[in-house]
Amino acid sequence: MTTRDGDRPLGVSLDIWGTLLGSDPAFKPVRNAMLRDAVAPDLPADTFDAAMRQADRDVDDRCVRDGIDVGFVGRIAATLVALGRPIDEVAARAPELYVAQEALALAHPPRPLHVELPAAVSALPLPVVLTSNTGMLPGELMRKLLALAGFGAVPGVFSNELGVAKPHPRMFRAACDVLGIPAGDVLHVGDNPDADVAGAEAAGMTAALVQPDGISTLRVLESLQPPHEVLPRSAPPILRGDPG
Structure with a gap:
């Protein structure tokens, strides 16, 4: 080389x-379940998971295309927008959601x-x-x-x-x-x-x-x-x- x-x-x-x-294959399912329970508990799990996957891919594509960084809060917001849900509380709840995600990531590294x-x-x-x-x-x-x-x-x-x-x-x-x-x-x-x-x-x-x-x-x-x-x-x- x-x-x-x-x-x-x-x-x-x-x-x-x-x-x-x-x-770890176990991580995303438990992380997505935590987020769904927090921000869209009335939605079926498969509906939320599909929206999260697609929003994540779309944001990844935009990051590569435009050279911008979109992180934890932005990707949750993108998922909720795709689901037609309000995003007003996402930023305020981000610290508690991040702590919960970190615990799950460390449990399923x-x-x-x-x-x-x-x-x-x-x-x-x-x-x-x-x-x-x-x-x-x-x-x-x-x-x-x-x-x-x-x-x-x-x-x-x-x-x-x-x-x-x-x-x-x-x-x-x-x-x-x-x-x-x-x-x-x-x-x-x-x-x-x-x-x-x-x-x-x-x-x-x-x-x-x-x-x-x-x-x-x-x-x-x-x-x-x-x-x-x-x-x-x-x-x-x-x-x-x-x-x-």
């Missing part, structure tokens, strides 16, 4: 969801897409930063979840803390600032062709597109190791990537 100048990168930026982590990924990231012979759009799970919570998954020692750049989202160039500039390395010497690895690859390349970085299976990420990380230090690849991927 080489940079635009043909040299090996001096630093690595890693996406999180679909690149390193996948959601995301998992590495491949069991060898934490060790592979730790073994990289160059500095690493995690560069992630956060969605419903802000950076403060993501740091706790990353620690549980084995990535707690890696610094992170999170969209809710910058107010912009990948592919906005500020996300990638912030990642390079954390690394202390010019963009042309940094490789960004991610699973989204627009947010990760196009965004990183527009910011002057080199990019590697991976599949949300864990194995392709592991192969990219292995390619950054000196030949005699390539890690064994034996265990199957755990689950598919899916943001909170």
